Amino acid sequence: MNGKINNTLLGILKPDPTPFEVNDTDLKGFGLRVQPSGVMSYYVRYRLRGKQTRIVIGRTNEFTPAQARDAAKSMLAGINLGTNPLDDRQPVKETKTLGKFITNDFAPWVTTHRKAAVTNLARIRKNFEAQLDKPLAELNALTIEKWRQQRLNHPTHPAKATTVNRDLAALKAAISKAVEWGLLEQHPLAKVKPSKVDTDGIVRYLSDAERQALFAALTQRENTKRADRAKANSWRRERGYPELPNLDTQAFYDHLQPAIVLSLNTGLRQGELLSLSWTDVNLPAQQLSIKGINAKSGKTRHIPLNSDALTALKQWRQQSPESNVLVFPGAKGKKIVDVKTAWAKLLKQAGIESFRWHDMRHDFASRLVMAGVDLNTVRELLGHADLKMTLRYAHLAPEHKAAAVEKLVQTPT
Incomplete structure (x- = not known):
């Protein structure tokens, strides 16, 4: 014009x-x-x-x-x-590659503003390694589509569509910042859509038999640890060595059982559970709070404690040193990284397969829905920002659908 x-x-x-x-x-x-x-x-x-x-x-x-x-x-x-x-004209500036942009520009920002910064930076660097040395301006949709097909169709280690979508989302978020900061005139991956996945897939929760087996395994673990401690103290006593703390005076051997009880009855994410501090727990009010800084949504939420969760927390508080800041601290009071080893051993002892720690969150939501709790209340308890995430549990409450189609039935006159 x-x-x-x-x-x-x-x-x-x-x-x-x-x-x-x-x-x-x-x-x-x-x-x-x-x-x-x-x-x-x-x-x-x-x-x-x-x-x-x-x-x-x-x-x-x-x-x-x-x-x-x-x-x-x-x-x-x-x-x-x-x-x-x-x-x-002045000499042309050094070309900014994707790798330099991620390291020099994006990493400082995302580390300051996003909780999952470390995970997402590692995700980008690992999965887009072949693109890191290429100029940022040369990144295009075709390159990323070819990358996606290679990941999904790898002959020996094909990636799941959900995994590829998370990788792609991490990269697109970084490139969005490059556009926002004027390093790119437009988003080269704007039209690259996530792969279609079944977001309403099978929700894993414990059957009644599995629940009984899980707690039986926990009880057996506690009894074994107590017997081992008693045996060790007997050996020490005979030789005049100082005895280890008597486990008979406390409710739990370690954090595993109360952590599991709390997870099954509150639906906390593992990260939220391991970041929980005693100042977040109000035992008299029978409530705990997940601070926004520890929540995936970034928003604080409050969760009531039922009798099982409350009893476990009271017993755990009684045997925990007053100096403990975290509810479930690791060595020297630091945050526990994860509980994979102890969890895996427990599941093996209980004979439970294909059940992740995160599935206890699904179990919590599933049992609520099957008990007739409305989905919006379940959403609030889980801390979902959108009801779409909670709808994956809707099939567990089919009564409203059955009632709807029943209205079509005509009574003969």
Whole structure:
């Protein structure tokens, strides 16, 4: 399009889905390029020695139209005398690669503003290693689509669609920041959609038999640990060594049983459970709080404690040192990383298969729904930001669907 490039024009120009240019009507060769992101840049287009060339003067947030026009006039005057303004330009800056952008620009920001920063940075660096040395501006949808197909169709270790979607989401979030910060004019992966997955897949929860087996295994573990401790103390007593603490005076051998009881009766994520401090627990009010800083949604929520959870926490509080900050601390009071080893041994002892620690959260939600609790209440207890996440449990309460289709039945008259 044509028009005089001035402040009035800048005020009315709106970005289109595709880039477009405005040719100045007063100064031939002077123009303005408008990107879909809204970024606008002044430029000079000229022909010298039979070759048409373009040189960018700068963005509209760096120069006023009048300043850009003066710069264009100066450049065009030199061109008429046979001088190429490109010869006087500063050396081209070092190309910013995806890897340099992630390390120098994105990592400091995401580490400050996102809880899952470490996980997502590792995800990007591991799964997009082949793209890290490529210029950021050369990243495109075709490259990522080929990457996706290679991951999904790997001959020996094909990735799950959900895993690939998480990897892709991490990269797209980083690239969104590159666009926001002006390093890219538009998002090259905007049209790359996540792979379709069955978000309402099978929800794993404990059967009544498995629940009995789990607690039987916990009881057996406690009895074994107590017997081992008694035997060890007998050996120490005979030899005059100081005895270890008597386990008969406390409810639990260690954190495993109360942590499991709390998880099954509150639906806490493992990260929320292991970050829980005693200041978050209000035993008289029979309630605990998950602070926003520890919640996946970033929002604080409050969860009532039923009698099982309350009893376990009271017993655990009684045997825990007053100096403990965390409810379930690790060595030297530090946060436990995970409980994979003890959990795996317990499941093996109970004969339970394909049941992750996180599945206790599904078990909590499933039992609530099967008991007739409405989905919105379940959503609030789980801390889901959107009801869509909670709908995966809807099939466990089919009564409302059965009642709906029953309305079609006509009673013979």
